Amino acid sequence: MNYRTKAEYFIRGITNGFVEASEVIAWADEVIVEAAKTEDWMVEISTCGPDERMKVLSQLNTIKGDVDPVALAALLQEKGQA
Numbered sequence: 001m002n003y004r005t006k007a008e009y010f011i012r013g014i015t016n017g018f019v020e021a022s023e024v025i026a027w028a029d030e031v032i033v034e035a036a037k038t039e040d041w042m043v044e045i046s047t048c049g050p051d052e053r054m055k056v057l058s059q060l061n062t063i064k065g066d067v068d069p070v071a072l073a074a075l076l077q078e079k080g081q082a
Contacts, residue, residue: 001075003031004065009075011060014053018079022050024060 006027013019028045032038044059 001071005068005071007060007063008067021053021056
């Protein structure tokens with residue numbers, strides 16, 4: 001799954017209350033370890049605190065790419081949000 005799709009899932013999750021900022025921060029930490037090239041948004045999210053929901057949302061919106069609607073729908077369905 002691409003970063004943009006996961007970001008869209010997290011944006012919807014934070015906005016609708018079924019994802020906490022701490023989950024996004026943990027994801028960014030994992031991405032930093034696995035990514036071939038670290039991007040600014042990865043570091044910015046990783047260094048956020050769990051109470052910085054708006055900052056996390058702001059950084060998620062900077063992630064470039066295209067949303068995979070099928071993968072996004074599957075993620076949302078897992079959380080009962082489809």
